[in-house]
Structures are given as C-alpha cells and as structure tokens.
Amino acid sequence: MMGGPIASLHPLSRADGSASYKCPSTGSNVLGSVNAPVELPGRRDALKPEDATIEVFVKPGTAPSGVGERYVEGILRGALSRIVLGREKGYPRRGVVITLAILGGESIGRGGSYLPLLPALLHTSILALLSASVPLSMSLSATMLAVNPSGEIVRKPSITDARAAASLHVLAFTSKGHLLLSESEGRFNFDTWDKVYENALAVCHGTSTLSSDGDVAMTENMDTQPLEGFVRDTVEDHIRAEYAWKVDAA
C-alpha cells in the first residue's frame, strides 16, 4: 500500500547530529537533533559521575509542552540509556542532549496517547545519535501494532486504526533482536501480547530470527523490508554520499 518510512541524516548545520523521519502510516514527521558531549550546567551529573547524562526534550508542533511530553521523554531516556555508551572517553559527566520536534502530522491533544508517535521518536533519536557519532552499543528499531476489537493484529496502523483499537503496543528491539522496550495500552491478555511480540519482531527484524514455529512464516512476504535494515540503509546511503569523492577517486 504505502511505501516505507522516509528519513534523512544530518539535515541541520548547527547541531552535532540530526535526523528527520517521516512515518508513512501515522503521517508523523519528526526532526531530531543531538548535541554530545556537552557541558551540563549545575550539578546534574552528581548522581552518576562515571556516566554520561542523557537528556531528552520533546517539543510538540502546535501546543505548549506538558505532562504528556515529560512522560514520553522518560520512556525515551530509559530506552536510549541502555544503548548509549556513556562511559566512553570524553562522555562521563557530560550530557547527551536529544531534542525532538514534532513538525508534521496530527498533533496529540491534551491527555492524548503518545504511543502512535513513539516509534517515530525512537527512530529519529537513534538516527540522530548515529549522525552525531555518539558511541552506541547497538542500534534499535521500533514498531507500533494495534489489536482491533475482534482480536486481529493490525500492522502499521494509521491514527484512525489506533483510535479504534482495543489495545496498542509499541515494541522496540535492539539490533541483536532483544526486546528493548514494551509499552502497551488498553485491554489485552498475555496470549495476545505474545502474538504481538512475534509480529513486532517480524516487522523489525524479518522472520529469519524467529523460532521455527511455522506459525508466522506467512508474514514473510508482506513486509517490504524489516525496519532494522531501514536504519542501516539510511546510514549506509548517507555515508556513501559523504564519501562519494573518495569512492569516485578510487
């Protein structure tokens, strides 16, 4: 139906690293920037002097930021701090400042759910971190799945799908295939979550990493490209473009 997500690396000039990301199903468009390592004012580093402090700031497109943003910032910070190697040289006691601005798509009303935006925010931040050359232990990919009232799992749900859904799930996987983040909303049982997990893993990593259940083999041809490959391709394309002078000369 629709194409894959659209992303570009390093669209901004002032920030150390930046990325823009557009999700085709929800229509959300996020611009992210990373400044790292930076001096942090005050004594915010006192708690963990041997580690970098990760700061995430989410700026909604057409509304003042509020509790919803603070909440999603907490989720993002938790997930990203598992990945960023904050103990590398030059990083302890410094800050990794991630700023995410929601520039397009339907804005989330007061008290609305942030789950539909979460995969886009995660992808933007990982791409921006990569563009800023922040040391990372691994990369990540994330997806949202909706379970509609009749119990079917909807992949790549649109905003309308998400509103009608009985439950919403956002799952993020590391590049090694481990579950990194699981946020769910609504009513569901554990069997549903299991199915959601398998589907999400297939979306992010393709079916090759799945156990030879045979159950999910039919999903193989449905997706154009696993999301993990998308993150990798975006970075590869960017590097190829940056090093064109060298490649051409060789």
Added chain:
Amino acid sequence: MNKEAPLSVVERDFILDALRENVRLDGRSADQLRSLTVSFGEEYGHVKVQLGKTSLIVRISSEVAKPHDDRPFDGIFNISIELTAMGSPAWENGRQGDLEAYVANVLDRVIRHSNALDTESLCILKGVSCWTIRADVHITDYDGNLIDASCIGIMAGLQHFRRPDAVVKDGQVIVYGLDERVPVPLNITHKPLSVTFHTFDEGKVVILDAARKEEQASEADVIIGLNNAGDVCYLSKFSGSPVDALVFVTKTTVALEKVKEINSIIDKALQADLAKRAKGGLAEQARAENDRLIG
C-alpha cells in the same frame, strides 16, 4: 550557559576592519539580504523559512475556545517561540534565555500589536466561543537575524493557513471538518515585517540582516517594523551604544524597500503553493461555476 561562544579578539577585529572597507564576511553589500526561500508543507500553515543559514519552521494551528471576559468580541492570537538545543548548542532546553524573551517580545509587538491578524473576525459567538490561533516557531538552525526570519515565517504562515468553517445554528456552534467544507483563510489586515540593522564602528557602519558572527561583533541593533504601505508599526533601539537619529530616517527607506521585496517573495511562494493545491482540491470541487470554453 545560554550564550553563544564569544568571538575571539582577532575575529572581531577582522570583521570590523573588513566592514570599515565595506566588505562583509559573506561578500554581501551593506543593504543586501541573504538568500531567502519560503516553502510550505503538506498542512495549511506549515512554513519553512531559510534565510542564509538560519532556518526555521512555523506551524499555525486553530482551536475553538472561550474568548477573554473583557473582550467578548475578539478571538485570541498567540505567538509562541521556544529556543531549543536544536537551533544552537548554546541554548538550553526548557529554560528561557534573554534572547528568547527578547525575540518573543519583538514578534508580539510587530505582528500581534499591529493587528496584522484581525482578531475580531475570529469571533464565532459573542462571549461564548471564538477561534484561538496559535503560531509556533521552531528554530532549526540559528545563524543570526532570528527576528526577521521568524517574522517572515509567521506572516507567511498566517496567509497560508486555512481554518475550518464554523457556523452558528440556533445558538449551537457547528465546526465543519477540513474535508466537509472549504476551509476559510484568515483575515489579514496588513503585512508587517521587521527589518533588523546592526551598527558598528561608533554608528558609522550600518548593515542589514547580520549573520551570527556579525551580530556578535556589533555595537547595537535597530529594528524597524513596517508594512508594504510604509506605515512604521514598530521601532526599537533595545540595547547597545547610541545610534544617530538620522540612521532611523535613512534606514526606514531601506527597510521599506526590503519589506516590499520580502513580501513579494512570500506572495510568489504562496501563489505557487495555492496553484498546486487547487488541482483536485476541495475548493475546485465545490465551485459552482463551469469552466468557460474559449474559442
């Protein structure tokens, strides 16, 4: 923090010496604007402004709200600008700096207080409901002249934005979706823009649209806000060393020229975008007249 890294003494001297010889860092003449592009996103009121290396995105949004008690006939218009670490590493997220307050104040005065947007036309039902128009400015890259760039973005956004149609039936307010009825453009009374000048060398050198380094090396700034008709709606000499009164007089003429130039760039971009949207748009479908066959 919240301050850009200061210029080194050598760099400052270089900029000043060059300016004394009428040479600017990027080779422009004193009254020349950097290259300006205005483009629009998918939604109404989504504007991207690129002025040299300064770039920003403005989004206009509307909402139905209750009018202020003391002004039951007026709608509400707000400009919100928040400087984040995205625009410049020197800005801190979630903390308001001096620059932010200053820019917000000037934008308020130039656009809001000069009544560029007719707030009375935003009233739906007296004292009960009205439109709240909100302009959000996102600075994506900062390389000087934030005020003029934001001003261009907001004015272009207000002209581009379409709000949903609303009618009052038996005391009930009905708001039609963007796909139900042709959305309504905002009522713009005039198109004010700000033009910022910076002075150097005890006020002897005055330049327009300073880049970040030039701003840092300057002594003082002069902001003139005026519209196409030449009505001055804002004049400020906020801080720094004194500026000769004659500068205000002569530079107002220059500013008028620039405002006309910028407004024509905005108009051109708007026309191009509207022409693109007109194809197959709702306005086209809802039109009652037939295409006239010529010949």
